[in-house]
Amino acid sequence: MSKIVKITKEAAEFLNKIEELSGEKITSCIQCGICSSSCPMVNEMDLMPSQIMSMTILGQKEEILESKSIWICASCFNCKVRCPRELDLAKVAEALRQVVLRTATDKININDIPEDEIMELPQIAIVAACRRLTN
Amino acid sequence: MTMKLPYYPGCTLKTKAKNFESSALEVAKSLDIELIELPRWNCCGVVSSIVSDNLIEHLAPIRNLIRVQEMNEHGLVENENRLVALCSMCFNVLKRSNLRVKENPDDMQTINDFMYKEEDYEGKVEVIHLLEILRDMGFDKVKEKVKKDISSLTIAPYYGCMLLRPKSIAIDNTEDPKIEKDLMMALGARTVENPFRKMCCGGHQTVQDKYAVARNTHTIINGARKAGADMMITSCPLCAFNLDNRQKLVKEAHPEFEHMPVLYFTQVMALAFGIDEKYMGFEDNYIDPRPLLREKGLLKAVSHKE
Ligand code: SF4
Ligand code: SF4
Numbered sequence: 001m002s003k004i005v006k007i008t009k010e011a012a013e014f015l016n017k018i019e020e021l022s023g024e025k026i027t028s029c030i031q032c033g034i035c036s037s038s039c040p041m042v043n044e045m046d047l048m049p050s051q052i053m054s055m056t057i058l059g060q061k062e063e064i065l066e067s068k069s070i071w072i073c074a075s076c077f078n079c080k081v082r083c084p085r086e087l088d089l090a091k092v093a094e095a096l097r098q099v100v101l102r103t104a105t106d107k108i109n110i111n112d113i114p115e116d117e118i119m120e121l122p123q124i125a126i127v128a129a130c131r132r133l134t135n
Numbered sequence: 136m137t138m139k140l141p142y143y144p145g146c147t148l149k150t151k152a153k154n155f156e157s158s159a160l161e162v163a164k165s166l167d168i169e170l171i172e173l174p175r176w177n178c179c180g181v182v183s184s185i186v187s188d189n190l191i192e193h194l195a196p197i198r199n200l201i202r203v204q205e206m207n208e209h210g211l212v213e214n215e216n217r218l219v220a221l222c223s224m225c226f227n228v229l230k231r232s233n234l235r236v237k238e239n240p241d242d243m244q245t246i247n248d249f250m251y252k253e254e255d256y257e258g259k260v261e262v263i264h265l266l267e268i269l270r271d272m273g274f275d276k277v278k279e280k281v282k283k284d285i286s287s288l289t290i291a292p293y294y295g296c297m298l299l300r301p302k303s304i305a306i307d308n309t310e311d312p313k314i315e316k317d318l319m320m321a322l323g324a325r326t327v328e329n330p331f332r333k334m335c336c337g338g339h340q341t342v343q344d345k346y347a348v349a350r351n352t353h354t355i356i357n358g359a360r361k362a363g364a365d366m367m368i369t370s371c372p373l374c375a376f377n378l379d380n381r382q383k384l385v386k387e388a389h390p391e392f393e394h395m396p397v398l399y400f401t402q403v404m405a406l407a408f409g410i411d412e413k414y415m416g417f418e419d420n421y422i423d424p425r426p427l428l429r430e431k432g433l434l435k436a437v438s439h440k441e
Contacts (some may be wrong), residue, residue, distance in 0.1 A: 072347065
């Protein structure tokens with residue numbers, strides 16, 4: 001039995017926004033799951049990369065933006081090099097993060113990290129985390 | 136004749152990864168390569184801007200490329216458009232921004248207009264990793280410089296992400312890289328293949344969720360261990376931190392876990408070239424490789440700064 005899903009105007013706008021920001025044609029995803037099976041962070045995620053794609057297509061904005069997955073993606077590009085549609089999920093995850101970060105929200109506050117830990121971290125870790133996880 | 140090349144160090148090689156820089160500069164010298172530090176370089180930004188509407192994050196990398204033009208104009212190098220990076224992250228971001236403006240003349244124009252106090256970037260610089268320089272000159276040239284037999288070492292190369300992905304910046308085959316293995320073999324070491332050699336260590340997630348990164352570290356080090364390695368090599372100070380320092384957390388969670396030293400590829404080169412130990416900076420590695428190297432008879436009993 002087929003199930004009919006009605007896409008609301010808001011859902012369509014969300015998909016458009018993410019396609020525009022990421023520059024990726026998300027609707028061309030064929031749900032093969034290669035991205036999820038190639039992802040080094042998938043065990044830490046609540047939504048698998050392929051689910052992020054299908055849920056973005058369906059405009060399930062709240063579920064995605066509240067997910068842990070978009071923040072735990074490490075931008076490693078493994079999914080991108082393997083996707084048969086050459087989709088770049090790192091860009092999609094970045095676009096999704098930007099939707100949140102551009103409401104003047106930060107995901108992390110560097111000041112919350114104990115000083116001895118900060119002193120241990122290499123500079124590139126701190127700069128990269130600030131770029132990906134703060135506005 | 137000495138090959139003089141513009142060189143971009145980046146922030147971490149001046150602070151947490153001084154051992155990477157000092158070993159690389161000495162190794163290069165032995166091979167008649169002079170890496171000349173880019174005057175007035177700035178932080179590259181570490182990660183490439185990957186949303187379509189954010190051009191501003193490409194300014195920092197492009198400004199560094201303008202410095203290469205200036206080095207040529209001021210005679211610091213002669214007709215040399217290659218910019219050498221050592222840190223994989225810097226390499227990735229500089230190369231990606233360079234490609235972005237080369238492929239999009241409008242973006243190049245916007246960036247040049249924005250940085251109106253700088254000379255225009257002409258799009259001629261080529262960002263290149265030291266590993267590529269070594270491969271291009273021929274690993275047999277590297278072999279000629281070997282003074283110490285390191286065949287007792289079994290090394291698992293680790294590539295991570297930033298040398299290989301996306302494909303547009305890859306220095307080797309994305310799925311089956313060999314460049315580090317070929318280099319280690321030229322040095323006379325034994326190599327083994329870690330099935331997780333291209334798996335991401337978790338990168339900057341080490342700031343947000345160090346335990347998630349430690350779980351990746353555990354997988355990657357175990358992969359190398361099972362393959363029979365004594366040590367791993369890398370060219371990325373962030374991978375180095377995650378694979379080396381985060382072993383502390385792995386050990387806390389799994390007391391039976393055995394530590395494994397993680398070295399920069401240039402530290403192994405320096406060892407094989409018989410370079411003074413002070414340039415290898417082993418005291419800055421979290422898991423000290425010296426007990427292992429002594430056991431193999433590759434280091435003197437008491438060494439520098441211990
Ligand atoms: S690999 Fe590509 S096509 Fe396959 S599910 Fe993932 S995004 Fe979709
Ligand atoms: S880029 Fe993100 S989603 Fe893709 S494989 Fe890497 S961590 Fe997973």
